[in-house]
Amino acid sequence: MTANVSAQTPPFGVIPEELQWIYRGVSEVFPNQAESKDPDQNLTQRLLQSDRPLRVKLGIDPTGAEIHLGHSIPVRKLRAFQDAGHTAVLIIGDFTARIGDPEGKSEVRKQLTEADVKANAQTYLEQVRPILDFDTPGRLEVRYNSEWLSKLDLSKILELLATMTVGQMLAKEGFAQRYGQETPIYLHEFMYPLMQGYDSVAIQADVELGGTDQKFNIAVGRDLQRHFGLKPQFGMLLPLLLGTDGTQKMSKSLGNYVGLQEDALSMYSKLEKVPDQLIEQYFELLTDLPLTDLPENPRDRQKRLALEITGQYRGTAAAQQAQQDALTLTQGQTQQAENVPEFSLAAVSFPAKIFYIVGASGLCSSSSEARRQIHGGAVKLEGDRVADPNLTFETADALVGKVLQMGKKKFVRLVK
Numbered sequence: 001m002t003a004n005v006s007a008q009t010p011p012f013g014v015i016p017e018e019l020q021w022i023y024r025g026v027s028e029v030f031p032n033q034a035e036s037k038d039p040d041q042n043l044t045q046r047l048l049q050s051d052r053p054l055r056v057k058l059g060i061d062p063t064g065a066e067i068h069l070g071h072s073i074p075v076r077k078l079r080a081f082q083d084a085g086h087t088a089v090l091i092i093g094d095f096t097a098r099i100g101d102p103e104g105k106s107e108v109r110k111q112l113t114e115a116d117v118k119a120n121a122q123t124y125l126e127q128v129r130p131i132l133d134f135d136t137p138g139r140l141e142v143r144y145n146s147e148w149l150s151k152l153d154l155s156k157i158l159e160l161l162a163t164m165t166v167g168q169m170l171a172k173e174g175f176a177q178r179y180g181q182e183t184p185i186y187l188h189e190f191m192y193p194l195m196q197g198y199d200s201v202a203i204q205a206d207v208e209l210g211g212t213d214q215k216f217n218i219a220v221g222r223d224l225q226r227h228f229g230l231k232p233q234f235g236m237l238l239p240l241l242l243g244t245d246g247t248q249k250m251s252k253s254l255g256n257y258v259g260l261q262e263d264a265l266s267m268y269s270k271l272e273k274v275p276d277q278l279i280e281q282y283f284e285l286l287t288d289l290p291l292t293d294l295p296e297n298p299r300d301r302q303k304r305l306a307l308e309i310t311g312q313y314r315g316t317a318a319a320q321q322a323q324q325d326a327l328t329l330t331q332g333q334t335q336q337a338e339n340v341p342e343f344s345l346a347a348v349s350f351p352a353k354i355f356y357i358v359g360a361s362g363l364c365s366s367s368s369e370a371r372r373q374i375h376g377g378a379v380k381l382e383g384d385r386v387a388d389p390n391l392t393f394e395t396a397d398a399l400v401g402k403v404l405q406m407g408k409k410k411f412v413r414l415v416k
Helices: 017-023 043-049 069-083 114-128 154-161 166-170 173-180 187-203 212-227 264-271 276-286 298-314 316-330 354-361 367-375
Strands: 028-030 055-060 087-092 140-144 207-211 234-238 342-344 379-381 403-406 410-415
Touching: 017 043, 017 069, 028 212, 043 234, 055 069, 055 187, 069 087, 069 207, 069 234, 069 276, 087 114, 087 187, 154 187, 166 173, 187 212, 207 212, 212 234, 264 298, 264 316, 264 410, 276 298, 298 316, 354 367, 354 379, 354 403, 354 410, 367 379
Parallel strands: 055 087, 055 207, 087 140, 207 234, 342 410
Antiparallel strands: 028 234, 379 403, 403 410
């Protein structure tokens, strides 16, 4: 893997060549005494001096069915540790997911059923498989935290609760905001940081990875390890990825995301339109390419980014075809595009108005949004702009084989 030259500069001190990739894109490491030779205070020294592979923890709570590129950042960092010879411990939070991390939430999360969590966990593993090394012996442990959390008795739970004060809990950003707004905070939510921290005790983590919003939880893990007589882990924090809108954190609910399960054309089309100011960060956090080798022209950078990331998850051939199909579709040559996602018109009852078809196809989240998009001139059928949301089709015959498009990123071919 290629190192980022910025990893050689403070705040992490001088990083040996063989470790530089581990620090690429990292926001913070704690504790971090960059000039210290103490392996308990300097992660680089721990990496250099350890006589065994470090155990590097990443916990993911399967609270939904789909992972996006923002979620992939710590998973990619976990792979960097694997490639450096360390043991990745991927914890599926099947127990903690039933509470949900309250961080950044203005209200209590809906509690998931055990069946929901189990189904989501399976899809998560499928989606991270292209990133992690599942095959090399000793490089990956996949653990479910119900393995130990479901066995905690009341005395152990009371011991965990006794390690923190209410004041310390209320210092957590999400709790502080809700407390100030007099929004209810439920006692079971206080258990989340403690249970997540106990994961580090159970698997004896040396390093824990997480987004910058996870510092509190990772610090709790350090405190609990110390309480139980273990050497405290290092925390490594990674940036939260801005979405394709360039303004807010990538989120499925905001529609500014690129999902790891998306087809090649959808993935490529979204990434090809990433705002210029985000290109370098996307390259740094989502690819292995050296930043010094990027094209100078912003448009060429966008294309290179889209091709590179799509290739990681869908293969080089599919990415190249997606690039060609995206160009073909934007030129209005819809019949020449090969791998356009399909929508079956069998799901629509005819006669049907075009706004309803657009909504049903998944290009929009609802029929009302479809109406707004049509009025705004964002919807095309076979390259021709649709002006009337009430345009009615008596049967599906006139639509079969045609490409329905919304904006510059979303396409479906209509089939029977």
